[in-house]
Amino acid sequence: MEQQPMIRPGDPAPNFSLKDHNDKTFDLREQSGKRVLLSFHPLAWTAFCAGQMKSLEENRDTLTSLNTTAVGISVDSVPCKKAWAQDLKVTETPLLCDFWPHGAVAQSYGIFRSANGFSERANIIVDESQRVRFVKVYPVHSVPDMNEVIEFLRQQKPA
Structure with missing residues (x-):
């Protein structure tokens, strides 16, 4: 499969529907009228990803x-994400579980690492x-700075 170019600010956001850790469907188009922070992380059960997800939860009221x-x-399954x-x-x-087709949402945004899965x-x-307004890719072994996003x-x- 040919790698999609990475999404850029100003691009229309590709729609998607994914199950969350409680098996509820999240559809991007249904969020129209709100801003949405899509926080992609490689894999559940890893320290940096845990820090990233805890940061989302801790900053929920501000967001x-x-x-x-x-x-x-991430590409993890619903049972995996539920336990995590x-x-x-x-x-x-x-x-959200970008499990099957494997990484399809990450691929549509041009941020899937096919060599790693x-x-x-x-x-x-x-x-x-x-519309996409902000895109930042971080080192895999880091926790994104939530203050930067909030600012x-x-x-x-x-809009």
């Missing part, structure tokens, strides 16, 4: 006050009208 819904996305969310005590943030570690912000959101005027 909500900025009309932003945050979701974590319980272990991390992530109760409010949807942890998982996505880049990345934050992508989709605005109220479903970006604060500076943006609603």
Whole structure:
């Protein structure tokens, strides 16, 4: 399969529907009118990914006050993500499963690492009208700076 180019600010956000760790469907188009932080992480049960997902949960109220819904996305399955969310005590943030077709959402955003079988570690912000406004790929062995994301959101005027 040919690698998609990485999504860029200004591009329309590819729609997707994925199951979360509670087996509920999250559909990007249904979030129209809100901003969405797509927080891609390589794999559950790893220290950096745990830090990234806990950061989403810890900053949930701030993100909500900025009309932003945050979701974590990885190639893991629903049962895996459910157990991991319980272990991390992530109760409010949807942890989405880009499990099958394997990494299809990450591929559509151009951030799938086919040599590894998982996505880049990345934050992508989709605005109220479903356009990409922010894209940042981070080193795999790091936790993204949530303050950077929050500051970006604060500076943006609603679409």
